[in-house]
Amino acid sequence: xxxxxxxxxxxxxxxxxxxxxxxxxxxxxxxxxxxxxxxxxxxxxxxxxxxxxxxxxxxxxxxxxxxxxxxxxxxxxxxxxxxxxxxxxxxxxxxxxxxxxxxxxxxxxxxxxxxxxxxxxxxxxxxxxxxxxxxxxxxxxxxxxxxxxxxxxxxxxxxxxxxxxxxxxxxxxxxxxxxxxxxxxxxxxxxxxxxxxxxxxxxxxxxxxxxxxxxxxxxxxxxxxxxxxxxxxxxxxxxxxxxxxxxxxxxxxxxxxxxxxxxxxxxxxxxxxxxxxxxxxxxxxxxxxxxx
Numbered sequence: 001x002x003x004x005x006x007x008x009x010x011x012x013x014x015x016x017x018x019x020x021x022x023x024x025x026x027x028x029x030x031x032x033x034x035x036x037x038x039x040x041x042x043x044x045x046x047x048x049x050x051x052x053x054x055x056x057x058x059x060x061x062x063x064x065x066x067x068x069x070x071x072x073x074x075x076x077x078x079x080x081x082x083x084x085x086x087x088x089x090x091x092x093x094x095x096x097x098x099x100x101x102x103x104x105x106x107x108x109x110x111x112x113x114x115x116x117x118x119x120x121x122x123x124x125x126x127x128x129x130x131x132x133x134x135x136x137x138x139x140x141x142x143x144x145x146x147x148x149x150x151x152x153x154x155x156x157x158x159x160x161x162x163x164x165x166x167x168x169x170x171x172x173x174x175x176x177x178x179x180x181x182x183x184x185x186x187x188x189x190x191x192x193x194x195x196x197x198x199x200x201x202x203x204x205x206x207x208x209x210x211x212x213x214x215x216x217x218x219x220x221x222x223x224x225x226x227x228x229x230x231x232x233x234x235x236x237x238x239x240x241x242x243x244x245x246x247x248x249x250x251x252x253x254x255x256x257x258x259x260x261x262x263x264x265x266x267x268x269x270x271x272x273x274x275x276x277x278x279x280x281x282x283x284x285x286x287x288x289x290x291x292x
Contacts, residue, residue, distance in 0.1 A: 001025065001042040004035035005091070006056055008048035008071065014095050016142070017047045017069060017078055019087035026088065034091075035060070048072050074118050087132055098139045098164070100132030102155055106145035108173075110198065112230050112256055115144040123148035129158055138165045147176040156184040165189045171196045171225055174207050182214035190221065197244065198227040200236035208247050219250045226272075229265050230256035237265070238284060241272055250275075 003025045007015045022032045035044055037058050044062040048055070048071030068076045077083070087099060105120040106113070123145050133139055139162065146152055146168065159166050171194040172185075185193070193215075197204055212222065224244050228237045237253075244251045253269040255261045271287045272278050281287050 001028075001030040002040070003030050003032045004039070004041040004044040004060075004062065005032065006035045006044060006046040006060075008046055008056055008069075009050055009053045011092065011094075014087075014089075014092040014099050015047050015049070015069075016087055016099055016101075018045060019089065019091050019099075020078060020082050020085045021045050021047075022088035022091055023085040024082045027085070032088075037061075046072075070114060070118060074114055084127075084131070086134070089134070096136060096138070097167075098133045098136040099142065100127065100139075101142050102127050102129060103143045103146050103149045103151075105148075107148050108145065112198070112227065113144075119144065125149055125151045125155070129155075129162060133162060133164070136164060138167060140167045140169050142169055144170050145173050145176075147173045147181065152176075153181065153184060156181070156188070160184070160187040163189065165191055167191070168194055170194075174204055174211060177207070177211050177214070179214050182211060186215060192221050192223050192250075193217070194223045194225060195249075196225040196227070197240050198225070198230075200232045200240055205243055205247070208244065208249060212248050219245075219248050222249045224249045224251050225254050226251050227254050227256060228268065229258070229261040234264055234268070237268060241268075241284075 005018045005022060007018055009015070025032050035041070039061065041062040043064045043066065044060050046056065046065065046067045047069040048067070049069050050071050053071055068078070070076070102125060103123050104126045105123045106115045107121050107123060109116040109121055129139070139159070146155060149155065166188045167190070174195040215222070226237065226240050226244070241251045241253070251272055253272045255265060255269055258266070267287070267289055268284060270289065271281065271284050277287070
């Protein structure tokens with residue numbers, strides 16, 4: 001069969017579903033390549049992660065066109081025989097890291113996040129590291145809440161054996177950290193750990209302080225996603241940012257529905273996320289956007 005693949009979101013980040021689809025069809029002896037508009041295919045797969053990404057409007061010459069991904073249908077999943085395939089890393093030669101999920105699902109059920117609806121309100125192990133790791137120097141884990149999994153400690157021990165740099169791309173749940181888990185994480189090779197403080201109504205100050213004491217990392221290895229423009233005031237946003245900096249963390253502002261966000265919030269993101277500005281201008285009240 002002649003198989004075409006379309007990464008609707010673009011090629012700025014590897015599309016894991018398409019990589020697994022490619023591996024599956026290549027294992028059957030099929031010819032797999034990126035879709036080209038003038039060529040005819042037996043089947044074309046279109047994958048879209050983000051709902052806001054414009055769809056491909058070109059005519060697709062194929063006997064069958066299959067659309068999948070959260071951008072099309074939040075409930076869409078790969079067939080088991082494809083989901084368990086090791087990704088075809090040759091599709092994205094510009095990326096040298098390993099990508100994959102060891103766990104799926106999250107018990108938090110946050111209103112701004114689709115994971116609970118898509119993957120369930122329980123963190124379950126769905127793969128071993130060997131399912132997608134092939135000796136790369138960096139492993140990018142896409143797990144939504146690995147620490148909520150009952151097997152979290154065993155997974156962390158397994159990751160340490162790879163000696164690869166581990167990037168928890170979606171962050172670790174600071175509320176599920178304890179001294180034992182901190183010790184396991186200290187055995188990992190990490191360039192930066194990511195946590196999150198999404199809900200300003202929940203005071204996580206003491207937990208962030210404890211984790212800092214357990215890990216003994218400085219701010220260069222302790223990043224925190226700070227969600228704004230979702231059930232928070234500007235004062236609550238500033239409080240989290242100032243508190244995190246005082247505790248020795250590196251905040252990073254995420255804006256929910258950025259197009260509808262007030263100018264003040266967009267300026268806040270500009271101030272915090274530009275490390276040069278953030279480190280030289282200690283207070284947002286003194287930030288002059290005209291001067292950069």
